[in-house]
Amino acid sequence: MSDKREIDDVTGVETTGHAWDGIKELNKPLPKWWLMTFYASIVWAIGYMIVYPAWPTLNGYTKGVWGYSQRAAVSNEVQGAKAAQATFRTALEKTPLAEVKNDPDLLRFAMVGGAAAFATNCAPCHGRGAQGFAGYPNLNDDDWLWGGTLPEIETTILYGIRSGDKQSRISDMPKYGVDGILQTSEIDDAAEFVLSLTKRATDTAAVGRGAKIFADQCASCHGAEGKGNPELGAPNLTDDIWLFGGRKADIVQSIFTGRGGSMPAWHGRLDAVTLKSLGIYVHSLGGGK
Amino acid sequence: MTTVLDRRNVPGAKPGARTDSVDVEAHDVAAVNRAADRQLYAARQKIYPRLAHGRFRMVKWIVMAVALAIYYGLPWLRWDRGPDLPDQAVLLDMAHNRFFFFFLEIWPQEFYFVTGLLVLAALTLFLVTSIAGRVWCGYACPQTVWTDLMVAVERLWQGDRNARIRLDKEPWSIRKIFLKAMTHVSWLLIGLVTGGALVFYFRDAPTLAAELATGTAPAIAYLFLGIFAATTYLLGGIAREQVCIYMCPWPRIQGAMTDSHTLLVSYRTERGEPRGPARKGADGLVDWSTRGDCIDCKACVVVCPTGIDIRDGSQLECIQCALCIDACNEIMDKIKRPRGLIAYDTIAKREASARGITHEPVQLLRPRTLLYFAMIALVGIVMLVALWNRTTLELNVLHDRNPPFVRLSEGGIRNGFTVKILNKLHEPRTFALALKDLPGAALSMVGAEPGSALQVTVPTNTLRELRVFVTVPRDGLGQLRDASTNFAFEVRDISSGQTTRRGTLFQAPEHGERP
Numbered sequence: 001m002s003d004k005r006e007i008d009d010v011t012g013v014e015t016t017g018h019a020w021d022g023i024k025e026l027n028k029p030l031p032k033w034w035l036m037t038f039y040a041s042i043v044w045a046i047g048y049m050i051v052y053p054a055w056p057t058l059n060g061y062t063k064g065v066w067g068y069s070q071r072a073a074v075s076n077e078v079q080g081a082k083a084a085q086a087t088f089r090t091a092l093e094k095t096p097l098a099e100v101k102n103d104p105d106l107l108r109f110a111m112v113g114g115a116a117a118f119a120t121n122c123a124p125c126h127g128r129g130a131q132g133f134a135g136y137p138n139l140n141d142d143d144w145l146w147g148g149t150l151p152e153i154e155t156t157i158l159y160g161i162r163s164g165d166k167q168s169r170i171s172d173m174p175k176y177g178v179d180g181i182l183q184t185s186e187i188d189d190a191a192e193f194v195l196s197l198t199k200r201a202t203d204t205a206a207v208g209r210g211a212k213i214f215a216d217q218c219a220s221c222h223g224a225e226g227k228g229n230p231e232l233g234a235p236n237l238t239d240d241i242w243l244f245g246g247r248k249a250d251i252v253q254s255i256f257t258g259r260g261g262s263m264p265a266w267h268g269r270l271d272a273v274t275l276k277s278l279g280i281y282v283h284s285l286g287g288g289k
Numbered sequence: 290m291t292t293v294l295d296r297r298n299v300p301g302a303k304p305g306a307r308t309d310s311v312d313v314e315a316h317d318v319a320a321v322n323r324a325a326d327r328q329l330y331a332a333r334q335k336i337y338p339r340l341a342h343g344r345f346r347m348v349k350w351i352v353m354a355v356a357l358a359i360y361y362g363l364p365w366l367r368w369d370r371g372p373d374l375p376d377q378a379v380l381l382d383m384a385h386n387r388f389f390f391f392f393l394e395i396w397p398q399e400f401y402f403v404t405g406l407l408v409l410a411a412l413t414l415f416l417v418t419s420i421a422g423r424v425w426c427g428y429a430c431p432q433t434v435w436t437d438l439m440v441a442v443e444r445l446w447q448g449d450r451n452a453r454i455r456l457d458k459e460p461w462s463i464r465k466i467f468l469k470a471m472t473h474v475s476w477l478l479i480g481l482v483t484g485g486a487l488v489f490y491f492r493d494a495p496t497l498a499a500e501l502a503t504g505t506a507p508a509i510a511y512l513f514l515g516i517f518a519a520t521t522y523l524l525g526g527i528a529r530e531q532v533c534i535y536m537c538p539w540p541r542i543q544g545a546m547t548d549s550h551t552l553l554v555s556y557r558t559e560r561g562e563p564r565g566p567a568r569k570g571a572d573g574l575v576d577w578s579t580r581g582d583c584i585d586c587k588a589c590v591v592v593c594p595t596g597i598d599i600r601d602g603s604q605l606e607c608i609q610c611a612l613c614i615d616a617c618n619e620i621m622d623k624i625k626r627p628r629g630l631i632a633y634d635t636i637a638k639r640e641a642s643a644r645g646i647t648h649e650p651v652q653l654l655r656p657r658t659l660l661y662f663a664m665i666a667l668v669g670i671v672m673l674v675a676l677w678n679r680t681t682l683e684l685n686v687l688h689d690r691n692p693p694f695v696r697l698s699e700g701g702i703r704n705g706f707t708v709k710i711l712n713k714l715h716e717p718r719t720f721a722l723a724l725k726d727l728p729g730a731a732l733s734m735v736g737a738e739p740g741s742a743l744q745v746t747v748p749t750n751t752l753r754e755l756r757v758f759v760t761v762p763r764d765g766l767g768q769l770r771d772a773s774t775n776f777a778f779e780v781r782d783i784s785s786g787q788t789t790r791r792g793t794l795f796q797a798p799e800h801g802e803r804p
Contacts, residue, residue, distance in 0.1 A: 101735070101736045104736065104753075107736050111756070127691075128691055129689065131691060131692035131695075138695065140692060140695040141695050141696060142698055143697075143698040240696055240698060240699065240763075241698050284735040285705075286695060286705055287695075
C-alpha cells in the first residue's frame with residue numbers, strides 16, 4: 001500500500017494500490033445509497049433483535065421487549081373475531097331454534113357459521129357439500145333416518161348415533177346371515193320382497209315367501225308397509241334413497257350383515273352457538289322438514 | 290433538429306435593425322442536464338430554478354390554484370342522496386364497496402365505468418400530446434403542480450435562485466439552519482395536508498376530520514396519511530425533476546405521439562444563431578444584421594425546472610412548461626427585439642419558413658389527431674350508452690357446485706341455487722321471485738314458509754343473498770330433454786312492475802338414472 005493516491009493512466013480513476021501479477025485494482029467504492037441501505041439494515045437488525053424473539057438460549061429463547069409471539073397473535077385475532085361476532089352470537093344463543101329464520105341477518109349468520117363448522121367437523125364423513133357417500137347419509141335430501149325437523153337434527157348432532165353417549169340415538173339391526181337367523185334362500189326372498197316395495201321385483205313367488213319373512217323379522221322396525229320409523233332410525237324402504245345401495249346384491253348384503261353406522265356426539269366438543277348454527281345449516285341444505 | 294435555416298426569412302426579424310439597449314444580466318451557467326456531457330453514474334446536481342414572469346407563468350399559477358382547489362376542496366362538497374346513503378359528492382366507500390361520484394354510484398361489479406373513465410383520460414392525454422406536446426407534464430401533472438408549490442415555498446424562505454445558491458455555499462449558521470429547517474417544515478406540512486386531503490376521499494370528510502383531530506380515526510387513515518405525506522415531501526420537495534427524468538415512463542412514450550405538426554416549445558435556431566453576447570459598435574448600437582438574436586444570456590437556462598438548455602433542441606428532460614418562453618420574451622423586450630425567439634412552434638412551420646413560406650398554418654386536423662378523436666368519441670359513446678342502460682335492479686344466480694343435484698325420496702330431483710338480488714335504488718323494494726321456462730318445477734326458499742309466494746324485501750342500495758331450491762318431481766323428469774336444462778329466474782318489483790331475468794341450468798342425472 002502506497003501512502004500517495006495513485007491514479008490509473010488509462011481510466012483516470014484512483015487505484016486501491018493492490019497489485020496482482022502486475023494488474024492493479026481500480027478503486028470503485030460501493031454506491032453511497034447501497035452503503036446507506038446496508039448500514040440501515042444493520043441498525044434495523046439490532047432493533048429487531050431487541051424487540052422481537054431472536055436468540056435461542058439453553059432452555060428457551062429471548063422473548064424480545066415487545067413480547068411478540070405468533071401464537072398470541074393468532075389467539076388475539078380469534079378473540080377479536082369473536083368480539084366482532086358477539087352481537088350475533090348472543091342473539092343466536094337467546095333465539096329459540098324455530099325462530100331464527102324470522103331474522104334474515106341472524107339466519108344468514110347461522111348458515112355461514114354452520115357451513116364453516118360443517119367443513120371442519122362434518123365434511124370428512126358427509127362430504128364437502130354434505131352430499132354423503134355410501135353408508136354416510138346425504139344431508140341435502142328429504143329422507144331422514146332419525147327425523148329431519150330442526151329439533152330432531154339438533155338432537156342427532158348433540159348426542160350422535162351409536163356414539164356411546166348416554167343420550168345417543170341407538171338401534172341395532174340383526175345380522176341375519178352372519179348370526180344364522182335366516183337361511184341364505186330366506187334372505188334372498190326377503191330381498192326380493194324389499195325390491196317389490198319400489199316395484200322392481202322380478203320373481204313373484206319369492207316376493208310371496210319374502211312377505212312372510214318381512215312381516216316376522218323386519219316389520220317391527222321398518223313397519224308393516226316398509227315405510228321405516230325415525231324413532232328407531234329404521235330407513236324407509238319404499239322411497240328412492242338407499243344409504244347402502246338399492247340393487248338386489250346391496251340389499252342382500254344389508255340383511256346378511258346388518259347395518260348401523262355411527263356418528264360421534266358433538267356436545268362438549270363444540271360450543272352451543274356453533275352447534276345451533278350447524279343444526280340450522282344442515283336443516284337449510286334443502287331437506288329440512 | 291439541426292436544420293440550418295436562413296434567419297433573414299424569419300418574420301419579425303428586421304434585417305439590418307440596430308438597437309442600443311443591451312443592459313441585460315447574463316448568467317454564467319451551463320445546463321445541468323445536457324446530452325453532451327451526460328454520465329451514467331453522476332451524482333445529481335442541484336437545480337435552482339429562477340422565478341419567471343410572464344404569460345405562461347401566470348397560466349401555471351392559475352392551473353396550480355385550480356388543481357389544488359379541486360384536490361383539497363372536492364371531498365368537502367356535499368351531494369344529497371337520501372337518508373340511508375352518504376352525502377359526500379366524491380367518496381370511495383371501501384367499507385361498503387361503493388364509489389360515489391356526484392349522480393353516479395358505482396358498485397364493484399360495475400367497475401368498468403372507472404376503467405372507461407381511465408381509458409378516456411389516457412386517450413385525451415394522447416390527443417393533447419399530439420396537438421401541443423407535453424401539456425400535461427408542463428402544467429397539470431401532480432408532480433409538476435406540487436414541485437412548483439414546493440419551489441415557491443422554498444423561494445419564500447430562502448429567496449430566489451441567486452440567494453439560494455449563496456445560502457448553500459455559506460457555512461452553517463443559525464440563520465442558515467433556521468431557513469433550511471423552516472423550508473423542510475413547510476414542505477412536511479404541505480405533505481401532511483396533501484395526505485390528509487387524500488384520506489378524505491375514502492371516508493366522510495367532516496367526520497374523519499374530527500376523528501383525525503381527536504386521534505380516533507382508523508389506523509389505516511393515519512397510515513395512508515403518513516405514506517402520502519412522505520411521498521409528497523420526497524417527490525415534490527426533494528426528488529423534483531428526477532421523478533420526471535428517471536422515474537416517469539411517460540417521457541419515453543410521448544415521443545410516439547408527437548410529429549412535425551405538434552406544437553412544441555422550441556428555440557428558433559434560424560433566428561437565434563449565431564448567438565453571442567451583444568456588443569455595441571462604434572455608434573453605440575448593436576448591429577443585428579450580422580448575428581442572431583440570442584445574446585447567450587442564459588435566462589432560459591436558469592428558469593428551467595429540469596435544468597436543461599432549450600437551445601439544444603427537443604429533449605427527453607423537457608417537460609414543456611414554457612417558462613423559458615417567458616424568460617426569453619422578457620429579454621427580447623429589453624433588447625428591443627421581437628418576442629418569440631423561444632415559442633410554441635411546429636417543425637413543419639419552421640421548415641416552411643426556411644423555404645420562405647411565412648404563413649404555414651398549424652395543422653390541427655391530421656390522421657393522428659382525428660384517430661385519437663374518433664377513439665375518444667367511440668369510448669365516450671360506449672360509456673354513455675352503458676350509463677344510460679345501467680339497471681337499478683340486478684339478479685345474479687349461482688348454481689350449487691357440490692352436489693350439482695339431489696335425489697329426493699319420492700324420486701324427484703332438486704337443484705340448489707344462491708340467488709343475489711341487487712337493489713340499486715335509494716329506497717327499499719319488495720320483489721317476487723319466480724321460475725321461467727321450467728314447467729312442473731317448484732320453487733322454495735330457505736327461511737320462507739313452504740308453498741308461500743316468494744317475496745323478499747331488499748333494503749336501500751344493497752344486495753340480498755337468498756338460498757333457493759328448484760325441484761322437479763319424479764313425474765316431471767320425463768319432460769327434461771337433457772341432463773342440463775336451460776331455464777331462468779325472474780324477479781319483479783311488486784310496486785313498479787320492473788322485472789329482470791337471469792338464465793341458468795337445471796341439472797339432473799342422465800335419463801333419470803336411479804341409484
